[in-house]
Structure formats: C-alpha cells, structure tokens
Amino acid sequence: MEIHDRQADGVTILSLRGSIDAMTAPKITEFIQGQVSRGNIKLVADFSGVDYTSSAGLRVLLGAIKETRAQGGDLRLTGVQPDVLKVLNLSGFTNILKMFDTADAAVASYS
Amino acid sequence: MSERFQITRAAELASLSVFRQFISDCCAKFRVPDGTVFELKLAVDEACTNIIEHGYKGMDPGSIILSFRIESDRILVQITDFGHVFEPAEAPKPDIEAALEDRPLGGMGLFLIYKTMDNIDYQTSEDGNILTFTKYIKRETNP
Numbered sequence: 001m002e003i004h005d006r007q008a009d010g011v012t013i014l015s016l017r018g019s020i021d022a023m024t025a026p027k028i029t030e031f032i033q034g035q036v037s038r039g040n041i042k043l044v045a046d047f048s049g050v051d052y053t054s055s056a057g058l059r060v061l062l063g064a065i066k067e068t069r070a071q072g073g074d075l076r077l078t079g080v081q082p083d084v085l086k087v088l089n090l091s092g093f094t095n096i097l098k099m100f101d102t103a104d105a106a107v108a109s110y111s
Numbered sequence: 112m113s114e115r116f117q118i119t120r121a122a123e124l125a126s127l128s129v130f131r132q133f134i135s136d137c138c139a140k141f142r143v144p145d146g147t148v149f150e151l152k153l154a155v156d157e158a159c160t161n162i163i164e165h166g167y168k169g170m171d172p173g174s175i176i177l178s179f180r181i182e183s184d185r186i187l188v189q190i191t192d193f194g195h196v197f198e199p200a201e202a203p204k205p206d207i208e209a210a211l212e213d214r215p216l217g218g219m220g221l222f223l224i225y226k227t228m229d230n231i232d233y234q235t236s237e238d239g240n241i242l243t244f245t246k247y248i249k250r251e252t253n254p
Binding site: 091 | 124125127128131146149152153156157160163164205207208209210211212214216217219220222223226227
C-alpha cells in the first residue's frame with residue numbers, strides 16, 4: 001500500500017495505491033491520524049489506485065470520517081473503482097460518505 | 112466432473128493477499144466471471160481475517176488450508192483451521208441503515224460473506240473447523 005499526500009486549496013488529498021485488507025489497513029489509519037494530528041481535517045481520499053478493499057477498508061473510512069467530522073472536517077472519496085464501490089454499497093456506506101467523480105470536484109465541495 | 116486445488120499457509124495477515132491470489136488464479140483457469148471472482152476473494156479474505164484475528168487468539172498461530180473446487184455450475188471454497196470454534200450464524204448482524212455515529216468500527220466482515228455467498232456451512236470436528244462457501248456461477252450466455 002502506497003500513500004501520498006498533497007495540498008490543494010486548504011484540502012489534503014491522499015492518493016492511495018494498492019489493496020486494502022487487514023494487513024494494509026493499519027498503515028492507512030496511521031497516515032490519516034498523522035494528518036489529523038497536524039490539523040489537516042479536510043481530507044479527500046483518491047481511491048483511483050485502490051483495486052480491492054475488504055471490511056478492513058470500511059473500518060478505516062468510518063474511523064477517519066468520525067474523527068474528522070468531530071472536528072468540523074470530513075473525509076470525502078474520489079476515483080472509487082467498481083469492486084470497491086460494491087463493498088461500499090453492500091455495507092450501506094454510500095449513505096454516510098460523500099463521493100465525487102474527480103479530485104477537483106471533491107476539493108471544491110469544501111468551499 | 113470437478114477439479115480441486117488447495118494451498119496451506121500460516122494464519123497470519125501477510126497470507127491474506129496469497130489467499131486472494133490463489134482464488135484469482137483458480138478462477139482464471141475456468142474463466143469465472145469477474146464479479147464472482149471478486150465476491151469469492153472478499154468472502155475468503157473476511158473469513159481468513161476472522162480466523163487469524165480471533166480463531167487463533169491466545170494460541171500459537173496455526174495454519175489455514177484453503178481449497179477450491181469447481182463443478183459445472185458452482186464453486187465450493189473450503190477454509191479449514193485448527194483454532195477456536197466460531198459459529199458464524201451466532202454473530203451479531205450490523206445495522207447498515209444506522210447513522211454514522213451509531214455505527215461500530217467492526218462487525219462488517221461476516222455480513223459481507225452472507226451478502227456475497229449463496230450458501231455457508233460450518234462444521235467442527237477433531238479434524239478442524241471447516242467453513243464451506245458455495246457460489247453459483249452465472250455465466251453470460253452468448254447470443
């Protein structure tokens with residue numbers, strides 16, 4: 001699992017690449033917690049490089065959304081691939097998180 | 112007629128990607144539809160994660176045996192472990208309509224297995240705990 005971050009208009013974009021399972025999920029949680037502890041609470045997770053997630057990914061997303069929203073921020077998704085979308089749909093996560101077609105649209109949604 | 116394949120790996124999180132790749136490789140030999148391949152990988156991943164994180168809890172980590180059998184219209188995946196007995200039907204069901212603040216961080220793995228597999232069977236004996244998934248293959252018919 002590779003994670004890179006960049007800033008755009010006060011929003012932190014996290015680009016993830018790889019598969020999310022119980023092995024790789026803790027690295028993502030740690031990365032996001034690092035961002036939040038530095039005050040970066042407006043997050044966009046670019047999932048265009050994520051080809052797979054198990055429920056471990058749902059746990060990461062739910063934890064991050066709860067933590068950022070509690071501080072007035074959020075974690076919003078872009079680039080969700082079909083298999084990952086299927087897991088989000090099955091678990092009802094599409095009702096609680098915001099998804100956008102492009103990273104630009106996700107960033108713009110914060111303004 | 113059926114064909115069967117099997118691998119055994121240590122019950123550790125690093126094995127999860129190996130198990131998923133095994134399912135992909137088996138399915139590729141028989142041109143199983145992509146959606147079915149994904150659902151099998153997901154169900155196997157969730158079940159093996161439960162075994163690794165809970166089944167062998169407090170014990171020396173053992174092994175997981177994963178077998179794949181394909182018949183004309185269905186795939187049977189069997190996962191054998193030698194850890195604590197876990198009855199899947201007794202696990203609490205998550206509320207997928209719940210609001211964000213009411214959602215616990217875990218408990219979705221088993222739910223996803225039930226959503227994606229056509230049948231789930233769990234047997235325990237002195238030969239181990241054997242979880243069997245059945246998934247029917249819905250092939251697209253050519254016009």
